[in-house]
Amino acid sequence: MAIDLKTKALKKSLFVFHLSTGSCNNCDIEILDCLTPRFDIERFGMVLVGSVKHADVLLVTGIGTIKNAERIKKLYEQMPKPGFVVAIGACACTGGIFKEGYQMAGPIDKIIPVDVYIPGCPPKPEAMIAGIVKLLEKIK
Amino acid sequence: MDIIKIFLLILGSFVIFGISGMISGWLDRKITARLQWRIGPPWWQNFADFLKLTGKETVIPDRANEFLFFLSPAIGIISVVITGAVLLSGIFYKPARWDLFIFIYLMMIPSITIFLAGAASGNVLASVGAGRELRLLLSYELPFILALLVPVVKYHSAQISEIMNYQMMYKINVGYISGLIAFIVGLLAFQGKLGYVPFDVSEAETEIAGGTFVEYSGVLLAMFKLTKWILLSVGVTFFVIYFLGGFHNLITGILKYLLVLLLIVLIKNTNPRLRTDQILRFSWGWLTILGFFALILSLAGF
Numbered sequence: 001m002a003i004d005l006k007t008k009a010l011k012k013s014l015f016v017f018h019l020s021t022g023s024c025n026n027c028d029i030e031i032l033d034c035l036t037p038r039f040d041i042e043r044f045g046m047v048l049v050g051s052v053k054h055a056d057v058l059l060v061t062g063i064g065t066i067k068n069a070e071r072i073k074k075l076y077e078q079m080p081k082p083g084f085v086v087a088i089g090a091c092a093c094t095g096g097i098f099k100e101g102y103q104m105a106g107p108i109d110k111i112i113p114v115d116v117y118i119p120g121c122p123p124k125p126e127a128m129i130a131g132i133v134k135l136l137e138k139i140k
Numbered sequence: 141m142d143i144i145k146i147f148l149l150i151l152g153s154f155v156i157f158g159i160s161g162m163i164s165g166w167l168d169r170k171i172t173a174r175l176q177w178r179i180g181p182p183w184w185q186n187f188a189d190f191l192k193l194t195g196k197e198t199v200i201p202d203r204a205n206e207f208l209f210f211l212s213p214a215i216g217i218i219s220v221v222i223t224g225a226v227l228l229s230g231i232f233y234k235p236a237r238w239d240l241f242i243f244i245y246l247m248m249i250p251s252i253t254i255f256l257a258g259a260a261s262g263n264v265l266a267s268v269g270a271g272r273e274l275r276l277l278l279s280y281e282l283p284f285i286l287a288l289l290v291p292v293v294k295y296h297s298a299q300i301s302e303i304m305n306y307q308m309m310y311k312i313n314v315g316y317i318s319g320l321i322a323f324i325v326g327l328l329a330f331q332g333k334l335g336y337v338p339f340d341v342s343e344a345e346t347e348i349a350g351g352t353f354v355e356y357s358g359v360l361l362a363m364f365k366l367t368k369w370i371l372l373s374v375g376v377t378f379f380v381i382y383f384l385g386g387f388h389n390l391i392t393g394i395l396k397y398l399l400v401l402l403l404i405v406l407i408k409n410t411n412p413r414l415r416t417d418q419i420l421r422f423s424w425g426w427l428t429i430l431g432f433f434a435l436i437l438s439l440a441g442f
């Protein structure tokens with residue numbers, strides 16, 4: 001019962017930390033769009049936080065370059081569990097047009113386990129919200 | 141007062157100010173959202189946040205001083221709860237004769253624990269935040285005390301409940317010119333105590349990533365959040381009791397509470413973040429001058 005209540009609370013208040021690992025910033029701007037009056041994800045209790053220690057969800061954009069790979073791992077380890085990883089954008093999901101690039105260490109799921117993939121270049125805010133809904137269905 | 145009464149008082153303070161603090165924190169978020177043309181979170185949002193944080197893992201950084209790291213949120217929450225108990229003792233029991241000064245002392249402790257938390261975290265950003273928090277404390281404490289001294293001078297009493305009763309008998313404090321100025325000065329200084337926007341250098345999400353709380357997670361962060369909410373609620377309640385005539389009539393009392401809260405949120409939402417030196421100049425300059433002015437006016441009887 002108590003654990004169930006905590007899971008319920010977790011579903012209603014996801015704190016989101018945003019990590020860009022060599023993206024072109026397009027996905028990042030679309031993430032910020034989710035906070036604007038048009039979409040307003042604070043309705044669902046989601047807040048963008050400045051420190052990964054406060055976060056429940058790690059939003060990763062970009063391909064995960066060789067230089068960034070280590071840092072992604074570190075940040076993932078620092079995130080207090082239960083924590084979830086969402087890969088946003090074509091680059092983070094598959095490598096996109098940089099798939100054969102020399103600086104490629106990703107895609108992200110080669111570096112850290114990913115819970116939800118949101119494809120698109122960049123994905124629309126609606127797509128991101130739909131992805132987060134899939135994540136909420138996954139949390140049990 | 142015997143032990144049971146004190147225990148009940150502290151428990152009551154924790155429950156009353158805990159719940160009203162969470163609701164006030166939600167009102168703050170909701171009003172902010174409405175001002176930005178958003179819809180904002182539902183009313184139980186802060187309860188959900190708190191519950192979720194208690195269920196999360198607590199990460200302790202390698203370089204942290206573990207003793208202080210655990211101690212400071214505990215002291216913070218205890219100090220705000222006791223501050224609330226001091227206020228309640230004025231309403232329900234026979235309070236101490238000088239409880240205003242106890243109140244002033246206790247209101248200072250949360251800021252000090254926030255400083256300690258930042259200093260104990262072993263993180264660069266947290267120590268930057270800790271230094272800023274201490275400078276902030278130095279700058280707003282003087283005008284805050286000056287503002288609270290104005291009714292003391294007027295009524296020759298430093299007992300919160302007595303000042304409340306005097307206001308009921310004659311006129312509320314804000315009705316006097318000196319009281320009005322003191323109210324404004326005190327409210328602005330309290331904004332700094334809360335770490336709200338014109339004075340949020342120590343937390344500065346966009347600049348130093350949460351400042352003093354960077355390394356905190358799980359239950360400890362939940363305790364700090366609760367500390368902030370209780371501080372908000374206790375402070376607003378104090379302003380209502382001390383300057384606006386208190387809660388004699390419950391409905392007007394709650395309306396006064398909401399009014400003060402709305403003022404705080406509006407100040408928060410209509411100002412940019414000030415630099416540390418600007419804060420110091422503002423509070424040791426304008427606020428202190430205004431505070432002294434109010435003190436002199438109240439000595440002259442206005």
